[in-house]
Amino acid sequence: MTTRQKILISGASSGLGEGMAREFAKKGRALALCARRAEKLDALAADIASDAAQVATATVDVTDVDSVSPAFAGLADELGGLDRVIVNAGLGKGAPLGTGGLRANVETIETNLIGALAQIEAALDIFRAQNSGHLVLISSMSAVRGLPKSQAAYSASKAGLSALGQGLQAEFANSPITISVIAPGYIETDINRGVKTKLMSKTDDGVRAMVKAIEAEPRFAPVPGWPWMPLSYALKYLPDAVSQRMV
Numbered sequence: 001m002t003t004r005q006k007i008l009i010s011g012a013s014s015g016l017g018e019g020m021a022r023e024f025a026k027k028g029r030a031l032a033l034c035a036r037r038a039e040k041l042d043a044l045a046a047d048i049a050s051d052a053a054q055v056a057t058a059t060v061d062v063t064d065v066d067s068v069s070p071a072f073a074g075l076a077d078e079l080g081g082l083d084r085v086i087v088n089a090g091l092g093k094g095a096p097l098g099t100g101g102l103r104a105n106v107e108t109i110e111t112n113l114i115g116a117l118a119q120i121e122a123a124l125d126i127f128r129a130q131n132s133g134h135l136v137l138i139s140s141m142s143a144v145r146g147l148p149k150s151q152a153a154y155s156a157s158k159a160g161l162s163a164l165g166q167g168l169q170a171e172f173a174n175s176p177i178t179i180s181v182i183a184p185g186y187i188e189t190d191i192n193r194g195v196k197t198k199l200m201s202k203t204d205d206g207v208r209a210m211v212k213a214i215e216a217e218p219r220f221a222p223v224p225g226w227p228w229m230p231l232s233y234a235l236k237y238l239p240d241a242v243s244q245r246m247v
Helices: 013-025 039-046 064-081 102-130 149-171 203-216 225-237 238-247
Strands: 006-010 028-036 054-059 084-087 132-136 177-183 220-223
Touching: 006 013, 006 064, 013 028, 013 039, 013 102, 013 203, 028 039, 028 064, 039 054, 054 064, 054 225, 064 102, 084 102, 102 132, 102 149, 102 177, 132 149, 149 177, 177 225, 220 225
Parallel strands: 006 028, 006 084, 028 054, 084 132, 132 177, 177 220
Antiparallel strands: none
8 A cells, every 4th residue: 555645634733633743743744734723733833843754734714615625725735745635623512402502513513514525625626636645534433323412413513524425435436536434432632521431542542543544544444443443333233221321
Protein backbone atom coordinates (compact mmCIF):
# COMPACT_ATOMS: atom_id res chain seq x y z
CA MET A 1 0.00 0.00 0.00
CA THR A 2 1.33 3.44 -0.95
CA THR A 3 2.10 5.71 1.99
CA ARG A 4 -0.12 8.78 2.03
CA GLN A 5 2.37 11.62 2.47
CA LYS A 6 0.18 14.73 2.18
CA ILE A 7 -2.60 14.75 4.77
CA LEU A 8 -5.28 17.32 5.56
CA ILE A 9 -6.89 17.20 9.01
CA SER A 10 -9.86 19.38 9.96
CA GLY A 11 -10.62 20.26 13.56
CA ALA A 12 -6.88 20.06 14.17
CA SER A 13 -6.55 22.65 16.92
CA SER A 14 -7.55 20.35 19.79
CA GLY A 15 -8.71 16.89 20.81
CA LEU A 16 -8.41 13.99 18.40
CA GLY A 17 -7.51 16.27 15.50
CA GLU A 18 -4.54 17.71 17.35
CA GLY A 19 -3.51 14.24 18.48
CA MET A 20 -3.61 12.86 14.94
CA ALA A 21 -1.62 15.83 13.66
CA ARG A 22 1.10 15.13 16.21
CA GLU A 23 1.18 11.41 15.38
CA PHE A 24 1.38 11.95 11.62
CA ALA A 25 4.04 14.62 12.14
CA LYS A 26 6.16 12.06 13.99
CA LYS A 27 5.89 9.89 10.87
CA GLY A 28 7.35 12.74 8.81
CA ARG A 29 4.22 13.47 6.78
CA ALA A 30 3.32 16.80 5.19
CA LEU A 31 0.28 18.23 6.95
CA ALA A 32 -2.48 20.66 6.04
CA LEU A 33 -4.26 21.64 9.24
CA CYS A 34 -7.47 23.62 9.56
CA ALA A 35 -9.68 24.71 12.43
CA ARG A 36 -11.61 27.72 13.68
CA ARG A 37 -9.09 28.83 16.32
CA ALA A 38 -6.13 30.35 14.52
CA GLU A 39 -3.99 30.90 17.60
CA LYS A 40 -4.20 27.25 18.68
CA LEU A 41 -3.60 26.10 15.12
CA ASP A 42 -0.52 28.28 14.77
CA ALA A 43 0.85 27.06 18.11
CA LEU A 44 0.40 23.45 17.04
CA ALA A 45 2.03 24.07 13.67
CA ALA A 46 5.06 25.64 15.35
CA ASP A 47 5.28 22.75 17.80
CA ILE A 48 5.32 20.00 15.16
CA ALA A 49 7.23 21.81 12.42
CA SER A 50 10.52 20.08 13.23
CA ASP A 51 8.97 16.62 12.82
CA ALA A 52 6.62 17.09 9.87
CA ALA A 53 7.86 17.31 6.29
CA GLN A 54 5.74 20.45 5.89
CA VAL A 55 2.93 22.18 7.77
CA ALA A 56 0.33 24.44 6.14
CA THR A 57 -2.60 25.94 8.06
CA ALA A 58 -5.91 27.65 7.32
CA THR A 59 -8.53 29.10 9.61
CA VAL A 60 -11.80 27.46 8.60
CA ASP A 61 -15.28 27.33 10.11
CA VAL A 62 -16.83 24.31 8.39
CA THR A 63 -20.35 25.63 9.00
CA ASP A 64 -19.48 28.45 6.58
CA VAL A 65 -19.90 25.91 3.84
CA ASP A 66 -18.94 28.17 0.94
CA SER A 67 -15.53 28.84 2.51
CA VAL A 68 -14.51 25.18 2.82
CA SER A 69 -13.70 24.33 -0.78
CA PRO A 70 -11.46 27.39 -1.37
CA ALA A 71 -9.63 26.67 1.89
CA PHE A 72 -9.04 23.02 1.01
CA ALA A 73 -7.93 23.98 -2.50
CA GLY A 74 -5.48 26.52 -1.09
CA LEU A 75 -4.00 23.95 1.30
CA ALA A 76 -3.72 21.44 -1.54
CA ASP A 77 -1.82 24.01 -3.59
CA GLU A 78 0.58 24.63 -0.70
CA LEU A 79 1.33 20.94 -0.32
CA GLY A 80 1.32 20.14 -4.03
CA GLY A 81 -1.80 17.97 -3.77
CA LEU A 82 -3.49 15.93 -1.05
CA ASP A 83 -3.22 12.17 -0.57
CA ARG A 84 -5.61 11.95 2.38
CA VAL A 85 -8.30 14.16 3.89
CA ILE A 86 -9.47 13.42 7.43
CA VAL A 87 -12.92 14.93 8.06
CA ASN A 88 -12.64 15.33 11.80
CA ALA A 89 -14.05 18.74 12.80
CA GLY A 90 -16.86 18.09 15.24
CA LEU A 91 -19.02 19.50 18.00
CA GLY A 92 -20.47 17.73 21.01
CA LYS A 93 -23.00 20.27 22.25
CA GLY A 94 -26.55 19.16 22.87
CA ALA A 95 -29.59 19.02 25.09
CA PRO A 96 -32.36 16.48 25.64
CA LEU A 97 -35.00 16.96 22.95
CA GLY A 98 -38.01 18.95 24.05
CA THR A 99 -36.20 20.86 26.80
CA GLY A 100 -35.55 24.15 24.99
CA GLY A 101 -32.08 23.26 23.74
CA LEU A 102 -32.85 23.38 20.02
CA ARG A 103 -30.03 25.79 19.15
CA ALA A 104 -27.32 23.57 20.70
CA ASN A 105 -28.63 20.52 18.85
CA VAL A 106 -28.86 22.40 15.55
CA GLU A 107 -25.27 23.66 15.95
CA THR A 108 -24.08 20.11 16.48
CA ILE A 109 -25.81 18.81 13.37
CA GLU A 110 -24.68 21.83 11.33
CA THR A 111 -21.05 21.16 12.27
CA ASN A 112 -20.94 17.37 12.30
CA LEU A 113 -23.11 16.65 9.27
CA ILE A 114 -23.58 19.76 7.11
CA GLY A 115 -20.00 20.90 7.75
CA ALA A 116 -18.77 17.39 7.04
CA LEU A 117 -20.73 17.33 3.78
CA ALA A 118 -18.99 20.56 2.71
CA GLN A 119 -15.61 18.99 3.51
CA ILE A 120 -16.47 15.83 1.58
CA GLU A 121 -17.45 17.92 -1.44
CA ALA A 122 -14.17 19.84 -1.25
CA ALA A 123 -12.03 16.73 -0.78
CA LEU A 124 -13.66 14.76 -3.57
CA ASP A 125 -13.35 17.69 -5.95
CA ILE A 126 -9.58 17.46 -5.41
CA PHE A 127 -9.49 13.66 -5.51
CA ARG A 128 -11.56 13.43 -8.69
CA ALA A 129 -9.16 15.82 -10.42
CA GLN A 130 -6.18 13.77 -9.21
CA ASN A 131 -7.95 10.44 -9.74
CA SER A 132 -6.64 9.33 -6.35
CA GLY A 133 -7.00 9.96 -2.63
CA HIS A 134 -8.08 8.59 0.72
CA LEU A 135 -11.14 10.18 2.35
CA VAL A 136 -11.46 9.47 6.07
CA LEU A 137 -14.69 10.25 7.91
CA ILE A 138 -14.40 10.39 11.71
CA SER A 139 -17.79 9.11 12.82
CA SER A 140 -18.55 7.60 16.23
CA MET A 141 -19.72 4.42 17.91
CA SER A 142 -22.88 6.39 18.67
CA ALA A 143 -23.67 6.05 14.95
CA VAL A 144 -24.11 2.30 15.56
CA ARG A 145 -26.51 2.72 18.49
CA GLY A 146 -27.81 6.19 19.28
CA LEU A 147 -27.08 7.77 22.64
CA PRO A 148 -29.89 9.29 24.73
CA LYS A 149 -30.60 12.71 26.22
CA SER A 150 -28.05 15.45 25.45
CA GLN A 151 -26.19 13.24 22.97
CA ALA A 152 -29.16 12.29 20.80
CA ALA A 153 -28.49 14.95 18.14
CA TYR A 154 -24.78 14.12 18.18
CA SER A 155 -25.59 10.47 17.52
CA ALA A 156 -27.89 11.43 14.66
CA SER A 157 -25.22 13.62 13.08
CA LYS A 158 -22.65 10.82 13.20
CA ALA A 159 -25.14 8.26 11.86
CA GLY A 160 -25.69 10.59 8.91
CA LEU A 161 -21.94 10.89 8.37
CA SER A 162 -21.54 7.11 8.41
CA ALA A 163 -24.34 6.79 5.87
CA LEU A 164 -22.57 9.26 3.58
CA GLY A 165 -19.44 7.14 3.88
CA GLN A 166 -21.29 3.97 2.99
CA GLY A 167 -22.82 5.56 -0.07
CA LEU A 168 -19.45 6.84 -1.21
CA GLN A 169 -17.86 3.43 -0.70
CA ALA A 170 -20.39 2.00 -3.15
CA GLU A 171 -19.83 4.84 -5.59
CA PHE A 172 -16.04 4.60 -5.57
CA ALA A 173 -15.71 0.82 -5.35
CA ASN A 174 -12.79 -0.46 -7.44
CA SER A 175 -11.50 3.07 -8.02
CA PRO A 176 -8.28 4.85 -6.97
CA ILE A 177 -10.32 6.83 -4.42
CA THR A 178 -10.74 5.07 -1.07
CA ILE A 179 -13.30 5.88 1.63
CA SER A 180 -12.87 4.93 5.30
CA VAL A 181 -15.32 5.41 8.16
CA ILE A 182 -13.61 5.47 11.56
CA ALA A 183 -15.80 5.09 14.65
CA PRO A 184 -14.10 6.07 17.91
CA GLY A 185 -15.52 4.80 21.16
CA TYR A 186 -15.02 6.72 24.38
CA ILE A 187 -11.66 8.54 24.18
CA GLU A 188 -10.61 11.25 26.62
CA THR A 189 -11.34 14.57 24.88
CA ASP A 190 -13.26 17.75 25.69
CA ILE A 191 -16.34 16.25 24.01
CA ASN A 192 -16.28 13.34 26.47
CA ARG A 193 -15.46 15.45 29.50
CA GLY A 194 -17.76 14.44 32.33
CA VAL A 195 -18.63 11.03 30.87
CA LYS A 196 -18.04 8.36 33.49
CA THR A 197 -17.44 4.92 32.02
CA LYS A 198 -14.94 2.11 32.38
CA LEU A 199 -14.80 2.00 28.57
CA MET A 200 -12.92 5.33 28.33
CA SER A 201 -9.50 5.19 26.62
CA LYS A 202 -6.69 7.60 27.39
CA THR A 203 -6.21 10.24 24.71
CA ASP A 204 -2.78 9.03 23.55
CA ASP A 205 -3.93 5.40 23.32
CA GLY A 206 -7.04 6.38 21.41
CA VAL A 207 -5.18 8.61 18.98
CA ARG A 208 -2.58 5.94 18.23
CA ALA A 209 -5.38 3.45 17.57
CA MET A 210 -7.05 5.91 15.21
CA VAL A 211 -3.87 6.59 13.25
CA LYS A 212 -3.13 2.87 12.97
CA ALA A 213 -6.65 2.22 11.71
CA ILE A 214 -6.51 5.10 9.22
CA GLU A 215 -3.20 3.88 7.81
CA ALA A 216 -4.79 0.48 7.11
CA GLU A 217 -7.51 2.21 5.04
CA PRO A 218 -10.45 0.02 6.11
CA ARG A 219 -14.04 0.48 5.04
CA PHE A 220 -15.11 0.67 8.70
CA ALA A 221 -13.08 0.55 11.91
CA PRO A 222 -14.24 0.93 15.50
CA VAL A 223 -11.35 2.26 17.60
CA PRO A 224 -9.69 1.22 19.78
CA GLY A 225 -10.33 -2.26 18.37
CA TRP A 226 -10.79 -3.64 21.86
CA PRO A 227 -13.46 -3.46 23.15
CA TRP A 228 -15.18 -1.56 20.36
CA MET A 229 -14.89 -4.07 17.52
CA PRO A 230 -16.99 -6.73 19.27
CA LEU A 231 -19.23 -4.04 20.77
CA SER A 232 -19.90 -2.60 17.31
CA TYR A 233 -21.60 -5.88 16.43
CA ALA A 234 -23.27 -6.38 19.78
CA LEU A 235 -24.76 -2.89 19.95
CA LYS A 236 -26.82 -3.52 16.83
CA TYR A 237 -28.67 -6.41 18.42
CA LEU A 238 -28.56 -6.05 22.22
CA PRO A 239 -31.93 -5.45 23.89
CA ASP A 240 -32.52 -1.84 24.95
CA ALA A 241 -32.43 -2.83 28.62
CA VAL A 242 -28.81 -4.00 28.15
CA SER A 243 -27.51 -1.35 25.73
CA GLN A 244 -28.87 1.49 27.87
CA ARG A 245 -26.60 0.45 30.72
CA MET A 246 -23.58 0.81 28.40
CA VAL A 247 -24.19 4.48 27.66
